[in-house]
Amino acid sequence: MKKKIVVARNAGFCFGVKRAIRLAFETAEKRGEEEIFTLGQIIHNPQVVEQLKEMGVRMVCDVDEVRCGTLIIRTHGITKGEMDALSERDLKIVDATCPFVKKAKEHALTLAREGYVLLIVGDREHPEVKSIISYVEDLTEVITEFDRIGSTKRKRKAGVIAQTTQSQETLEKWVKKALSHFQEVRVYNTICSATSVRQRETVDLARRSDAVVIIGGRNSANTRRLVELASRENGRVYHIERVEEVDSLDLSEAETIGVSAGASTPDWLIEEVIRKIRDSVEKGRGEVVVDTMR
Numbered sequence: 001m002k003k004k005i006v007v008a009r010n011a012g013f014c015f016g017v018k019r020a021i022r023l024a025f026e027t028a029e030k031r032g033e034e035e036i037f038t039l040g041q042i043i044h045n046p047q048v049v050e051q052l053k054e055m056g057v058r059m060v061c062d063v064d065e066v067r068c069g070t071l072i073i074r075t076h077g078i079t080k081g082e083m084d085a086l087s088e089r090d091l092k093i094v095d096a097t098c099p100f101v102k103k104a105k106e107h108a109l110t111l112a113r114e115g116y117v118l119l120i121v122g123d124r125e126h127p128e129v130k131s132i133i134s135y136v137e138d139l140t141e142v143i144t145e146f147d148r149i150g151s152t153k154r155k156r157k158a159g160v161i162a163q164t165t166q167s168q169e170t171l172e173k174w175v176k177k178a179l180s181h182f183q184e185v186r187v188y189n190t191i192c193s194a195t196s197v198r199q200r201e202t203v204d205l206a207r208r209s210d211a212v213v214i215i216g217g218r219n220s221a222n223t224r225r226l227v228e229l230a231s232r233e234n235g236r237v238y239h240i241e242r243v244e245e246v247d248s249l250d251l252s253e254a255e256t257i258g259v260s261a262g263a264s265t266p267d268w269l270i271e272e273v274i275r276k277i278r279d280s281v282e283k284g285r286g287e288v289v290v291d292t293m294r
């Protein structure tokens, strides 16, 4: 059987992650005696974190672990409390917060300063949402649970923003409910198009493939979301993090194999996975063509 591997056009690093990785590697290359840290993983990809570790970039979990040297802030940003604490120390900050995440925070601040109740469509425990809340919680009431939209006593005006990785569908559901409770609703669509494009493509790929391989960290929320969406369309979806995992996949019956990847998956890993799938098909004396999704 001649097999086809179809790769999603936008698989892998998004703009914000590419920028963060470039800043992290540039900082590591220029490293002198000083120590370099990232607060949490710079991206949810164990191989990239390992490469940076080999170049002397240490990951810490708490700002209190960093007293001097250079700190690289990751794409999701950090809280106001963390930023205030860091600014009092002898530290160089490399801010790799994604500009789209910063934009969402700016809109939240505008709404809060103008007296809007702030509705944030997102996960309260996600670092991106935590960061936004920390900047506005002293200025206005913040609602992050859909069921609480109608519970506030302030009924005049509400502003809505979304965590950058939310779906359009969820944002629209929130806006609809907000309109039934507030006299005025101002909406900033802060969903990042990189996320929605990748999700749409993966759904499409899952529909036209016999099996789908999605590459990305198991702790990467956007990769897990791709797996979830693809699984609704296709009964054979595999989530892998490392190239060695290809050996455990059952792709024998699949004529068309779709390959997609989360926003924090490097190109070299995608290429290695494709090569490994191709090699295993050829070893079984099969033929395979690799194509990009059209």
Ligand code: SF4
Residues within 6 Å of the ligand: 014, 015, 016, 017, 075, 098, 099, 100, 101, 164, 192, 193, 194, 195, 263
């Ligand atoms: S998914 Fe969008 S918002 Fe998130 S880091 Fe990438 S470009 Fe930025």
